[in-house]
Amino acid sequence: VAPQPSLAALRLAGLVGLAALGLAWLPTPPAEDKPHALRPSTHQTASALATFTLLPIAAGYLVNLRLPFFPPGGERLLLTVLPLLLLWLACGLDAGLQRTRTAALLLIPLLLAAAAGIATFYTLPRYVDHDYRPIVRYITQRGRDADTVIALFPWQVGYWRAYGVRLPNGAWLPPQPAPLDQDALVWSPALAATLDQALQRGTVWFPAPLSFGSTLPGEIETYLAQVARNAENHWFSPTTRLSAWVQQPAPLPATVEPITLGPVTLAASAIAPTTVAAANLPVAVDLTWQGDTRDLHVALRLVDASGHIWAHRDYEPLGSFAQPDRAGTIHERLALLVPAGLPPQPYTLALGVGPRGSDQLFPAAGGSDLTPLATLQITAPPAPLSSARLPAQTLLDPPRASAGLRLIGFDGIPPNSTWLAGTSLPLTLFVQNNLMPGDASQPLSRQLWLGLRDARDRTVTTWTGWPLPNYPVESWPAAALVQLPAALDLPATLETGDYYVEAAFVPSGDAAVGAPALLAPIRVERRAISHTRAVPQTVLDPPAQLGTHALLYGYTITRMADRLLVELDWEVIQTLWPPHNIFVHLVAPDGTLLAQDDGPPMTAAGAAPTGSWLPSEFLRTQHTLPLAGPLSSETTGLTLQVGLYAPATQVRLPVSVNGSPAGDAVLLPLPAPAN
Template identity: 30%
Template sequence: MTLLAFLLRVIRLDFQPLWWDEGYSVYFAKMSIPAMVEATSLDIHPPFYYALLHWWISLMGASPVALRLFSVFVGVLTVPLLYAFARALLGREVATLAALLLALSPFHVYYSQEVRMYGLVTLLGLASTHFLVLLVLEAEGEARQFHLCRLVVGYVLFAALALYTQYYAVFILLAHLVISVTFWRTSRRFIKLREAHFSRIWALPLAAMALYLPWVVYAGMRLAAYIEGKKAIEQYQPLSLPYFVARYLVAFGMGHLPPQREWALWVGGSILALLALAGLWRMRSRTVALVVVIAYLIVPLSGGFVVNLLYPFHPRYFERILLLALPPYLLFLALGIQTFVYWQGRSLCKKTGVLILVAGLSALSLFYFYTVPRYPEDDYRPLAELVSRLSGPEDVLLCVYPWQVGYFQSYCPRECPSPSPVASSEWGEELQSQLEAFLEGGRKIWFPAFQARGAILENRVEKYLLERAYPVLNKWFGTTRLLLFAPPVEAAYQPTKVRFGEFLELEGYAVGDERVESGHGVVRVKLQWRKLKDSESEFRVRLRLVDVNDRTWAQRDSGPAGDNYPFQKWEPEEENSDPHGLLVPAGVPPGRYELRLSVYSVDEEKSLEAFDGVPPEPSLEYTLGAVEVLVPKEPPGIRALPIEEELRANLGGRALLLGYALPDGP
């Protein structure tokens, strides 16, 4: 079963993209330990998971697969631990079935592949509960004192570490307190233990909480302020108790399904929940197991519901927050399956049938997990790949959100520029000074502008850079626009009068770069336009770098002001300056090229005639000047070249054919 759990958790480990919370995990884990402690005191989770991930990264690296292997390792360890826990309470048969259910659990598989702390707190919570159960079940005797001491130390250690992993772990300790006090007051075995050295087992959860007290003192007020701010911003409404419980029971059984398969989630989850209720009925005669498992499940769910009332928070997949309560649910489910099999006599047919049903429901959920991306609009892999190919060694990668920093630290830790968080989360002098320092240093700025949360700060940054720099790239990747700006440059202004059709006139221009390196060089051009009259068509500007054979080696198509102020919005006779940056890609041979300008109608896919009043006849392009492309001082890597098919063919020891790309054609 452990091997089965491992296989299910490593299948397609690199399929799902990292999402925001995983980006935060990488961001925190890449910090030094002191900086991590300080940063997580201002966040929604304590630092222990991030500290473990920090050490894991130092050994395995920060690629998505390496990061997720840590979660896989934690998830797989939970399976034999659940077996030991269930065997101590309910016997070998139920323990085997419970371990099998955990190995197959879609809910657990999901979070055994996610770079978050939910799997770890589940493991630590289960370990501490197991130690508590062993203490409850241990017989009294002087010869057992050393063993009891180890159990006490193990319990306090794992319980405290669970608290330092996720704040919701406090509900596990409250469950332990309920269990301990219940047996201390009612069980003869506990009466004997009360008279021994380890009598006050009910005090052990308090001892673990005492170890947690320094963090509460250090981070408590900051956490309260963070939660209040988050509540005010997100404004979720509390869930009703029936819906809250139903969501968790369904998730415990079926995990998550795509929205269009929501009906299957509820049908399958309801079937499994009914089996779990049968297990609860079957457990009524086993006092120790009943008290332990009910408290282990009900107290965290009750605590989560109270938090939901006070600080409602239920985004998509919110059930992950209480993954730590999955083990007791699976014990009820295992006992329910056993009850169904034994009802009116044992039946191999019934046992096989119910196991096939459970495995089938699990397979359905896992199929969608392995084949349907959960956050396709936030997949930064193609974005990071483009940045890694086109960025230069002196470029800047500016990120508004910490999770963006984590993405780039994982997807391209060496190929991309080191991500730089914004100096302030609010627009002001501090952030302006940061941007100005980048531009004065002559550095290109890559800016992934996230658009799904209003993009207020992103728009201010973009506006500021458009006024001072040259827009080079503006490309959408799901919910993010990837922007690239080249720094300002001194350039001689060339007045001219070039009409483009009946609608636009080029009043002048300035070409800031007559000599550029291929790979990372940018030809910076500033155009001065005057609109002659209105048109129903949308016009875009095209810059081309062409050789003597009219072959295009670099091209940029854009509306004015980086697509932010289209010609359609201009008033007749309005004049504006329009900066453009043309990136010269890797692989452009050294030599002289012409820089040509055209304006075309997007609707008609037709270029306007350009005429400067000098014969011959008007053409479809206007030549702005010549540009000399130089061999780069630092050759770009192979990934920067436009290679579709990689070969690496040795041509007689004199050259290496890296690969080729073919144009589209019949």
């Protein structure tokens, strides 16, 4: 990178330019008057303007034929034509006014068009992919007062000044970037010292602008990777990557049994600290891998005893944060930020591995796709945090106060999203406690009320309760920030249409709900059902009953070279809540699991969750079991095990035949292949 000119040199060049411009405008001796000088005719003026306009356009067109190029935002290059356009307009008005004064009326549509253009300029979103507001909000919600934002250019600082959060005293909520000196736009020991000092204070956030052809962003990231742990690595646009870095001491190695996750083995892990406040503080994570680590992605999850995920981090490929180690072993050093709003309680930091580019995870021991690494004790922050630290994707403007609680925003329901009747709306509410110690103006105990309102302004379904039984409102500190995970079940009988999700806080035992906060508009679609009984390849007589909800009366199997296609025929007795998954396992005579397909029910028409099943309905679910190789015609004694289970608890529904218990799985013999 060539050295940048100093500010003093730029000022000197500007003064020289201004002096030269002043000399050019010095008065010159007047020329002799030419009383017979002729004013150019309108025809001559039009010819000159046409020449000045068409020649550059033609030249640009010919160049573009040979070297086609139109950069992002290239429409701004058309501003060079604006002076010529204004001259054309002026000539037209001048010619019109020479004929009649009514030509001045032409100014009215021109002024109206100009006003519309200005209004559009200030209201129409442009360059949405390069919007900096999501970056500013992301760092604000996950940052701390001691953190540092590295800004290479003054325009980045300007974005923070425009979109940052203002405190009541008028100051900006940290972290706020300071522009680097022009001399720092090249890598130097001074810049390295600046980064070291920032890491000692807290997290370093670096929104790297990668579209300027400079090597400096890469040099900064390379240095940070050597001296710190990566806590965030997130692309916000094709030209901007946000990374976060922390300096955490290496945790003591933990002695664990090697854990096989698909093609890779987790040989060791270490986590520290194990007690951390819910205040965007980092947790150091060391992972040691062995095996085939290619084309894999890693998922870190912070879960509670019920399995709810409170924080997560996904990255790919596995080995992205690896340090040099002995042959055949990959040692990764990274960090996980513990967000604001987590209730103080123990959590489990768990890990999963899956194919790159997929959300699926390889099953670990016990059938779960997550492997526990450590238990973390999350505590309340030592001092109240700004409500801007809550990681809400959708913010209420203004926040809604209700029963002493302040609803800041929510997550989980994209506006105008489509949901299927018979499913649950998972959402997280972000709340701040407005009550002060000793404040008796509001009742202590609270409940959360969720409702769904239809287009006729009728409430069609509600839920009332408290999602955190171990963390009631009366135990919250003053100004505490809390995340409230909840769910609203959409009945299977809901009609297709548009609805609105609402929320409110009410005193416990009070059935009256005031004006609730409107969260998001959604659309609900009802699944088409059939009352026609399909004819399966193999009929179960008598059928198997699962719980008190459905009868499995037949199945059809299609053998393929690399997979087994299974269709199950069901008759519904009653709707099954919460929604259950179907498991289909291919088992050898010795009990070895050869193939499996576990997941929510799917039909040829699409998803069919058990919460959408209606009494007297018939449906056929489809399942694909991948095989390691084709099944030999001599292979006998294979069995399909089929059943329903709750994904959150892995508990299966009991099976009965003619009223007699038959375990927790229906056993279906695999028919011999047809000759």
